[in-house]
Amino acid sequence: xxxxxxxxGGLVQPGGSLRLSCAASGDIGRFNxxxxxxxxxxxxxxxxxAITMIGNTHxxxxxxxxxxxxxxxxxxxxxLQMNDLKPEDTAVYYCVYRYGQYExxxxxxxxxxxx
Numbered sequence: 001x002x003x004x005x006x007x008x009g010g011l012v013q014p015g016g017s018l019r020l021s022c023a024a025s026g027d028i029g030r031f032n033x034x035x036x037x038x039x040x041x042x043x044x045x046x047x048x049x050a051i052t053m054i055g056n057t058h059x060x061x062x063x064x065x066x067x068x069x070x071x072x073x074x075x076x077x078x079x080l081q082m083n084d085l086k087p088e089d090t091a092v093y094y095c096v097y098r099y100g101q102y103e104x105x106x107x108x109x110x111x112x113x114x115x
Contacts, residue, residue, distance in 0.1 A: 002026040002104050004095045009109030012085055020080040022095030022106060029099035034071055034078040038091035085113045
């Protein structure tokens with residue numbers, strides 16, 4: 001079992017920045033993939049970014065050049081640096097852990113971009 005706890009969400013003005021963190025605990029598989037997804041009200045949950053154990057990354061086109069995913073394997077932590085935030089980035093952001101067929105999600109953290 002793996003548990004995830006996200007932090008770092010909040011209210012920010014357009015053009016601002018936020019850094020989300022995801023702390024994993026439990027039986028962490030060595031070759032796991034960590035990711036961030038988001039879900040806006042009335043919409044489906046979409047992938048934002050993902051990162052492998054060795055640092056290979058993948059981003060949704062909507063956030064390329066603005067968001068950066070990173071991880072600290074020694075601390076079992078994953079981060080999402082979000083710059084130049086836009087109102088359409090407003091959503092609940094979820095951290096996800098994937099290891100083979102196993103998948104688990106955090107509880108989510110709210111990000112609101114508004115003036």
